[in-house]
Amino acid sequence: MSDIPMTKKRRIALGCEGSANKLGIGIISHDTLSGSPTVLSNVRDTFVSPPGTGFLPKDTARHHRSFFVRVAKQALRDAGISISEIDCICYTRGPGMGAPLTSVAIAARTLSLLWDKPLVGVNHCVGHIEMGRAITGASNPVVLYVSGGNTQVIAYAEQRYRIFGETLDIAVGNCLDRFARTLEISNDPAPGYNIEQLAKQSADNILLDLPYAVKGMDCSFSGILSRADELAAFMKQKAAKGEDTFTPADLCFSLQETVFAMLVEITERAMAHVGSNQVLIVGGVGCNERLQEMMGAMAAERGGSVYATDERFCIDNGIMIAHAGLLAYETGFRTPLEESTCTQRFRTDEVFVKWRD
Amino acid sequence: MSNSPAMTEFPPPQILTYPASSAPVLIAQGAEGRLYKTTYLLPDQPCALKYRPSKPYRHPILDARLTRARILAEARVLQRCRREGVPVPAVYATNEKAGWLMMEWVDGAPVRQRINEWLGARPDTEAAQVEAQSADQTPLISLMQRIGSAIGRLHRTGVVHGDLTTSNMILQRPKEHQHNGHTGEGAMEKGKALEGHVVLIDFGLATQSSSEEDRAVDLYVLERAFGSTHPRAEELFEQVLQSYKETFKQAPAVLRKLEDVRMRGRKRSMLG
Ligand SMILES: Nc1ncnc2c1ncn2[C@@H]1O[C@H](COP(=O)(O)OP(=O)(O)O)[C@@H](O)[C@H]1O
Numbered sequence A: 001m002s003d004i005p006m007t008k009k010r011r012i013a014l015g016c017e018g019s020a021n022k023l024g025i026g027i028i029s030h031d032t033l034s035g036s037p038t039v040l041s042n043v044r045d046t047f048v049s050p051p052g053t054g055f056l057p058k059d060t061a062r063h064h065r066s067f068f069v070r071v072a073k074q075a076l077r078d079a080g081i082s083i084s085e086i087d088c089i090c091y092t093r094g095p096g097m098g099a100p101l102t103s104v105a106i107a108a109r110t111l112s113l114l115w116d117k118p119l120v121g122v123n124h125c126v127g128h129i130e131m132g133r134a135i136t137g138a139s140n141p142v143v144l145y146v147s148g149g150n151t152q153v154i155a156y157a158e159q160r161y162r163i164f165g166e167t168l169d170i171a172v173g174n175c176l177d178r179f180a181r182t183l184e185i186s187n188d189p190a191p192g193y194n195i196e197q198l199a200k201q202s203a204d205n206i207l208l209d210l211p212y213a214v215k216g217m218d219c220s221f222s223g224i225l226s227r228a229d230e231l232a233a234f235m236k237q238k239a240a241k242g243e244d245t246f247t248p249a250d251l252c253f254s255l256q257e258t259v260f261a262m263l264v265e266i267t268e269r270a271m272a273h274v275g276s277n278q279v280l281i282v283g284g285v286g287c288n289e290r291l292q293e294m295m296g297a298m299a300a301e302r303g304g305s306v307y308a309t310d311e312r313f314c315i316d317n318g319i320m321i322a323h324a325g326l327l328a329y330e331t332g333f334r335t336p337l338e339e340s341t342c343t344q345r346f347r348t349d350e351v352f353v354k355w356r357d
Numbered sequence B: 001m002s003n004s005p006a007m008t009e010f011p012p013p014q015i016l017t018y019p020a021s022s023a024p025v026l027i028a029q030g031a032e033g034r035l036y037k038t039t040y041l042l043p044d045q046p047c048a049l050k051y052r053p054s055k056p057y058r059h060p061i062l063d064a065r066l067t068r069a070r071i072l073a074e075a076r077v078l079q080r081c082r083r084e085g086v087p088v089p090a091v092y093a094t095n096e097k098a099g100w101l102m103m104e105w106v107d108g109a110p111v112r113q114r115i116n117e118w119l120g121a122r123p124d125t126e127a128a129q130v131e132a133q134s135a136d137q138t139p140l141i142s143l144m145q146r147i148g149s150a151i152g153r154l155h156r157t158g159v160v161h162g163d164l165t166t167s168n169m170i171l172q173r174p175k176e177h178q179h180n181g182h183t184g185e186g187a188m189e190k191g192k193a194l195e196g197h198v199v200l201i202d203f204g205l206a207t208q209s210s211s212e213e214d215r216a217v218d219l220y221v222l223e224r225a226f227g228s229t230h231p232r233a234e235e236l237f238e239q240v241l242q243s244y245k246e247t248f249k250q251a252p253a254v255l256r257k258l259e260d261v262r263m264r265g266r267k268r269s270m271l272g
């Protein structure tokens, strides 16, 4: 009768994210009784490419490899825990860019072997959704997931995050990032952030005529980007001749107003369809305050509200991978070493969500 | 009929503020508009008034442009469909400046609601799946076929819907069950719950097009909406396509295109 089994008060996961140009490592704990999460650390290092350029897979992977150890050590120091307390190592399986994903998966495997901890592969999009739910307390919202690589309207039903609408071509974040390149706006801290700041300087709130492309709950951005690029070229020509013209700020303003109106519209359509009045915005573009404001106005009309997080959780990070991974871990999910691959395409609705009712 | 609580919350369009024998009732706050039930010309002639209020989140220029374009598109397409025998409500009146369109009242419930009632609220356990498989699917299959043929007829007239979902179809209550209420739950026994004509509604995003690509995207949008809304009946979607093919001569080419559209969807790069 000497040994009363020690029940742990909390479970701890370390999460590694590197599906695009952010390398993030975060440590989270879940209370074993209540399940409530506590962020112990959340460290990120971003690969920033020069103005007018995008980040290439090769360079991005090199960035992640060179910073992994530094970021991991910092995350452990910030969390103030010992390695023995960690229950599992979570990493992003996909979707994302091949080379950066692989470099971080290899690092996660190394930690798993080094410390003898089980691995948990996580879907990046599910990571965003679960983190957003945890931070905002939105219990069953329609989710708008908007980032550089994804644009999806999602709602939960029967053990899966179901995709109701999505882009038919490029992601909204990609549209904004590429337009920032056209205007040669800085990529520091993020092209989308700089577009947002520039849009605020548009003097007269003039809306330039851009296509508006919504199909049911789907939408498309490539036609808008081409037209915005054309207008930018036209503006540069006129300015070069010293003629009066609209400004880059007017272009950013018009682009934002148009694409965000589309996003709000498809979200509203999904809310009407599933009968929900909560909306959660996740993903890097979700930091945009104008988008949050527009979404808030729509949700208020429907008698509901919008939930959004700030850049710590909106922008890719390790903590969301740790959190979603730990939720799966707690249901018994493991990723055996020999299956710990990653994949560029990994749809949100492929994940069996065992941890929700 | 007394004012529903929602009626007092939202300002209705001016036309509904005039004295009438029966007060208008807010039936639904759809994706874009609010749908009121009111009467047209005669006090016993019910009609649906679809009001698209201005959207406060949208830039006023964009808002005015979209509202106007959609009301006019909806009216134009409804009239065309009506002429060609596609099952849609008749248009009574429009006022694109004030943002409304008045049309025939369709007595019934959205197909989405009927399918969900039919499938029941069972959890997705293995037992429920076995049960679902053994249950008689004939009424559901027949409904899917009616959906497919309604879309076939729509495409045949050179119209693509632009927002096909099971919310945008009304399952019209068979004549012998009709009364003036909109929902009237539980009145029908289960065997008859899925009977009735499928009436297509909500043509604000519709366009006139005969391109295979546009038609295929129309089907793709419905296929995905169907799968995410009714995951338990996903495999029955094939029936929609089957009867679409039987109704519409050019269907084979559209269905081949649908394959491409699906592939594009699945293969779409997720990269930034
Ligand atoms: N003609 C009609 N008769 C009866 N009910 C209707 C009619 N038109 C629409 N409805 C109801 O109103 C809802 C919203 O209408 P809809 O045209 O789809 O607007 P929205 O564009 O806002 O989705 C429909 O789902 C349906 O329940």
Ligand SMILES: [Mg+2]
Pocket: B030, B031, B167, B168, B202
């Ligand atoms: Mg509708």
